[in-house]
Amino acid sequence: MQIIEIYRSIQGESSFAGVPCIFVRLATCNLRCVWCDSEYTFSGGKKLTADEVEGEVLRLSSGGLLEFTGGEPMLQERELAPLMERLLHRGFTLLLETSGERPLERVPKAVHKIVDVKCPGSGEGGSFRMSNLETLTPKDEVKFVLMDRNDYEFARDFTRQHGLEEKVNSVIFSPAFRKIPSAERDSTNCHLDPCCLAAWILADNLNVRLGLQIHKFIWEPAMKGV
Numbered sequence: 001m002q003i004i005e006i007y008r009s010i011q012g013e014s015s016f017a018g019v020p021c022i023f024v025r026l027a028t029c030n031l032r033c034v035w036c037d038s039e040y041t042f043s044g045g046k047k048l049t050a051d052e053v054e055g056e057v058l059r060l061s062s063g064g065l066l067e068f069t070g071g072e073p074m075l076q077e078r079e080l081a082p083l084m085e086r087l088l089h090r091g092f093t094l095l096l097e098t099s100g101e102r103p104l105e106r107v108p109k110a111v112h113k114i115v116d117v118k119c120p121g122s123g124e125g126g127s128f129r130m131s132n133l134e135t136l137t138p139k140d141e142v143k144f145v146l147m148d149r150n151d152y153e154f155a156r157d158f159t160r161q162h163g164l165e166e167k168v169n170s171v172i173f174s175p176a177f178r179k180i181p182s183a184e185r186d187s188t189n190c191h192l193d194p195c196c197l198a199a200w201i202l203a204d205n206l207n208v209r210l211g212l213q214i215h216k217f218i219w220e221p222a223m224k225g226v
């Protein structure tokens with residue numbers, strides 16, 4: 001497997017935000033979102049066997065929360081799916097962050113999928129694989145990263161059209177973060193003011209979660225490996 005980094009930190013997103021978590025970050029991505037904060041994953045990393053990844057994870061913790069992220073982890077599905085099965089067997093709670101573009105049928109059912117639907121402002125609108133809607137379970141989460149009102153309306157309409165509020169654990173509306181943020185650990189680095197987003201969500205009576213990437217408020221926003 002091509003791996004960028006394995007480390008332990010605080011989960012910054014999803015309904016697990018704030019909980020200690022091991023992160024396994026896989027290399028490469030086939031999309032190019034304009035606000036991507038993980039471009040350092042597009043190349044490089046080191047080649048590790050699934051056994052070596054498991055060994056490094058166990059060195060950090062014998063259990064708890066573990067997230068596979070990227071890059072796009074599902075580009076390495078052939079090795080990732082059996083590794084996820086093994087770690088589930090060891091008692092880890094697994095999260096998978098995915099762009100929503102790759103097929104998700106082979107993800108073990110016990111994994112909490114956090115699935116992006118790319119909005120128009122990402123530059124990758126339309127990349128979501130619609131058949132992935134069939135793979136969603138009540139413990140999964142769907143995430144929209146929003147640049148502006150146009151993205152918000154897309155996310156709102158998609159959520160309603162596909163009954164996501166009833167279908168999954170959380171529908172997350174998250175303001176896009178600036179690619180080159182200032183050192184300030186505050187919402188001035190968000191493209192879309194969270195205060196404005198909160199007002200829209202309430203006005204439309206949406207049952208969604210306003211998601212902030214809290215690791216960018218705990219540590220300096222540009223910091224990697226946290």
Ligand code: SF4
Nearest residue numbers: 029031033036071099
């Ligand atoms: S899918 Fe994720 S890693 Fe890939 S370009 Fe978009 S934000 Fe970056």
